[in-house]
Amino acid sequence: MNNIFVYCELTEEKTIADVSLELLSKGRRLATELGVKLEAIVIGSDLKRIEDQVFPFGVDVVHVADDNRLFPYTTLPHASLVLHIFHHEKPEIAIFGATSIGRDLAPRIASALRCGLTADCTSLEIGDHFENKTQTEYKNLLYQIRPAFGGNIIATIINPETRPQMATVREGVMKKEVLDPKYKGQVKKVNASAVLRDEDFMVQIIERHMEASKINIKNAQVIIAGGYGVGSRENFQLLYDLADVLGAQVGASRAAVDAGFSEHERQIGQTGVTVRPKLYIACGISGAVQHRAGMDQSAQIISINTDPNAPINHIADYTIIGSITDVIPKMIRYYKANSK
Amino acid sequence: MSFRIIVLAKQVPDTRNVGKDAMKADGTVNRAALPAIFNPEDLNALELALRIKDQRKDCEVIILTMGPFRAAEIIREAMYRGADRGYLITDRKFAGSDTLATSYAISLAVRKLEPYHLVISGRQAIDGDTAQVGPQTAEKLSLPQITYAEEITEVSEKHIVVKRRLERGIEVVKSPLPAAVTVHSSAPACRQRVAKLLMKYKHARTVTELQNETKDYTELYDQRPYLQIDEWTVDDLHADVTMLGLSGSPTKVKKIENVVFAHKDSKVLSASDEDINNLMKDLIDSHVIG
Known part of the structure; x- marks a missing residue:
């Protein structure tokens, strides 16, 4: 089986966002259960030693694309880079934060790869599935569990046929857990300028006003x-x-x-x-x-x-x-x- | 050439009033059992489109929706508020489509409306809250996407400038056209119906609706062809049926659990360990926490 990938977001201070560390923690548990590796993707600028922030969470490989055009986030270059990595690595599972960034990026990727994506999962589990129609047994699928229909039902979604199995998860849903402060993985540099084309930069940010994370009770679950x-x-x-x-x-x-x-x-x-x-x-x-x-x-x-x-x-x-x-x-x- | 805006809208079950029969045995939504409304953020999207139309005489606003026959209701609703015309994508073969299959069908319909400048929709629909169809449609059409729009501050033939509402702030971006925009609920509310437009379009019908009318509209439609709302089927879109419906949807619903507390009669618990442990167990088991 192939590996589990987590797309890591950066804060305004260019540290790895909490939501991504939470997803790495969950990804580590899933990877261990499946006997596969956990891989992280970090795309941005000034990413020197960024791997030190993710390794303690049990990351085996971190893909780093460091280019000053890649921060702040814009959709097209990040999508091109993630797709480039996915084409080579063929992930089994790919997890994104259900954030302004993750909910912008993940569907674009899922569409390009024609694979299934479940938004705002509140739980991710591993389980089997038997498809009655085709009499096919699927082992070790990702159960993507989410509320639907205005929170009135809880649905368990699976993607039996397509890979990666993709999901987004909101901040605060998974627990952030350091696996081992001394855990060391491998860094794979991605040559961003070789992958990206001029068209990837057709949307330009002309103004930005960001507040550092502050009290945000409005979106709390x-x-x-x-x-x-x-x-x-x-x-x-x-x-x-x-x-x-x-x-x-x-x-x-x-x-x-x-x-x-x-x-x-x-x-x-x-x-x-x-x-x-x-x-x-x-x-x-x-x-x-x-x-x-x-x-x-x-x-x-x-x-x-x-x-x-x-x-x-x-x-x-x-x-x-x-x-x-x-x-x-x-x-x-x-x-x-x-x-x- | 006119400045053409395609508004993607969805008729959604009003999830604030979900009853027991809301889900079918296969885990898909039983839309027939619920009151249907214009998806709220799609109304915000319509408003942003109409504001461009207010500024530009050459602007044409087309409403595109996919759903059962009754979804024509929201096309009329959009016309009453200022949309010029609309198309209903409808076919049994679309039933059970997930966001990927839906965006495939919508992208084919949008291509039939080329050349266009802008595809604009709500960020997400209240029945699924996935926010996926907008970006997925953009990808299928190879368009740049601008999500969470709150305001379109500048429009020209070639560019738009959009203010985006993000979790922790705002961002203003400039994109070439054509582009796809999804609109956040913080955008201005949609204007109300206009009496004159209500009179003009109240007899607008789809072919299917006309067949069910007792009155003969032939003469009226000859005089006012704009009353005709076109329906597009899988054949009209030249769609690959394997990419639609359940077969075209990589996500499958494995299981549905109902978490509705049917009525709000409060259970009264004591502060005993047993009562609190049972409550916490229920909350964890139902995924409310954990």
């Missing part, structure tokens, strides 16, 4: 939000602990922001941000109408509250009657022991 009932800024730390473990973001009600428990950027509700995560855990939030307006479209809501009659409980799927100092450590403990 899981939000742990705290209200006045959390009680103190110190107790709010519990919410961060749970968020770290789940790859979630922390939000707050207006009452919690006004009380100084949390920064204004995290405020959810009518005068804050409107969010629509897969899971909203409301901690010590009573659930004023103004707050509910900003979160009642969440796919699932869990309320943790000492007050069984808190209004938020009416829109919650689960209400846990208890204090957050009791409940949150238990959630963390169970998740750490049982997550895959």
